Amino acid sequence: xxxxxDLNDLQAFRAVVEQGSFRKAxxxxxxxxxxxxxxxEKLEDALGVKLFERTTRKVSLTQAGRGFMPSVxxxxxxxxxxxxxxxxxxxxxQGHVTVACVPSAAYYFMPxxxxxxxxxxxxxxxxxxxxxxxxxxxAVVNGEADFGLxxxxxxxxxxxxxxxVQESYVVACRRDHPLAGRSSVSWDEFYQQDxxxxxxxxxxxxxLDQALAxxxxxxxxICETLHVTTMIGLVEAGLGVAAVxxxxxxxxxxxxxTRVPLTDPxxxxxxGIIKRRGRTLTPAALELERLVVEMKVQPPKVSx
Numbered sequence: 001x002x003x004x005x006d007l008n009d010l011q012a013f014r015a016v017v018e019q020g021s022f023r024k025a026x027x028x029x030x031x032x033x034x035x036x037x038x039x040x041e042k043l044e045d046a047l048g049v050k051l052f053e054r055t056t057r058k059v060s061l062t063q064a065g066r067g068f069m070p071s072v073x074x075x076x077x078x079x080x081x082x083x084x085x086x087x088x089x090x091x092x093x094q095g096h097v098t099v100a101c102v103p104s105a106a107y108y109f110m111p112x113x114x115x116x117x118x119x120x121x122x123x124x125x126x127x128x129x130x131x132x133x134x135x136x137x138x139a140v141v142n143g144e145a146d147f148g149l150x151x152x153x154x155x156x157x158x159x160x161x162x163x164x165v166q167e168s169y170v171v172a173c174r175r176d177h178p179l180a181g182r183s184s185v186s187w188d189e190f191y192q193q194d195x196x197x198x199x200x201x202x203x204x205x206x207x208l209d210q211a212l213a214x215x216x217x218x219x220x221x222i223c224e225t226l227h228v229t230t231m232i233g234l235v236e237a238g239l240g241v242a243a244v245x246x247x248x249x250x251x252x253x254x255x256x257x258t259r260v261p262l263t264d265p266x267x268x269x270x271x272g273i274i275k276r277r278g279r280t281l282t283p284a285a286l287e288l289e290r291l292v293v294e295m296k297v298q299p300p301k302v303s304x
Contacts, residue, residue: 004046007079010072012039013051017069018143018279020059073280080283096125097285099292100145102203103229104248105271106130109149113291124284132226133203140274146285148274149292151245152203156274163272164296165247169208170259172232172249173241179260186264187215187243194240196231197221204228204245204269211267232257245269 008029015025016036026036044051051065061069101110106128114126129139133152139145141159149164171190173179179193198205222240225231231242232249236256249259273289275281281289 005043007076009039009043009046010076012036013043014069014072014076016040016052016059017061017065020143022054022059077280077283095123095282095284096127097282097288098127098129098139098145099285099288100129100131100136100139100148100150102133102136102150102271103130103227104245105149107229108247109292109296113288113295116295117288117291121284121287126288132201134201137274140276143276143279146281147289149271150203150274151207151269151271152274158277160275160277161272162275162293163270164293165271166268167246167271169243169262169267169269170246170249171241171262172235172244172257172259174235174238174256175258177241179241180258182260184261184263187212187262188218188264190241190243190262191215191217191219194222196223196225196234196240196242198228198231199224199226202226207269208243208267211265245271247271 011029012025012031015028016022019025019028022036022040023033026033029036031039040051047064047068049064050062051068053060053062099110110128114128117124117126129136129145131139133150136145136148136150137152137156137159140148141156171179171185179185179189198208200206223234225234228242228244228248231244234240235242243262246259250257252258273292
């Protein structure tokens with residue numbers, strides 16, 4: 001059989017499979033929807049089979065399409081891996097990779113990782129979706145992100161979780177606050193202060209509520225926020241104290257803020273990589289994941 005299709009047609013086919021939509025697939029490969037449809041038609045004509053069943057509501061693979069997909073993935077992935085392994089070619093590779101991160105992980109992990117990645121692959125665009133743990137999980141499950149960095153996902157069906165860092169929650173307070181300089185603070189003592197809390201939709205709030213089921217606050221919080229980073233800003237402004245994951249804290253030499261270990265009980269969270277089970281990462285995404293794992297740094301010891 002004469003080969004009357006090219007790599008662009010195969011990439012269009014894979015994009016439609018991954019996105020489940022011609023419109024989203026066209027955005028992914030950065031062409032118009034009519035142009036993408038022509039590529040699929042060209043591929044189907046060359047193979048002599050229909051690859052997709054199309055209705056007004058959804059796009060699904062035919063039996064022939066399902067059989068063809070593994071071969072296409074292997075071919076494209078093997079080619080990309082080979083090209084990324086050649087330094088002269090890697091520096092000129094184009095493409096994109098999307099990673100979803102909870103804000104603390106985006107702050108803690110990603111700046112150095114993205115800088116190193118850009119040095120190696122300057123023409124591959126990295127998109128960071130910094131959002132809540134729930135939204136990060138949704139982005140990974142729905143295929144909007146290649147992978148995610150979060151502390152949620154360990155119990156989710158269809159999601160693989162690879163832990164990277166174990167960290168504890170600490171009191172964030174100003175250096176002129178009465179708690180500053182303490183060797184530790186119990187949760188009971190913490191709740192006797194003016195404190196800022198997280199909204200019930202927050203993943204951190206869900207984790208803390210589970211871990212502190214037997215700890216009854218002495219008073220309600222003076223303010224609620226959606227994100228830990230906002231809490232830290234309010235602490236810096238002098239509104240009160242906050243319980244935050246260690247990696248969300250500024251450096252130990254911050255002129256205004258400091259941290260104190262929280263105990264009785266010590267609450268830990270595990271931050272790691274989440275991926276949709278059964279989905280093969282693109283070579284560009286695999287390289288970014290490799291750097292995240294390679295460059296992970298354990299949080300500093302919890303001390304005032």
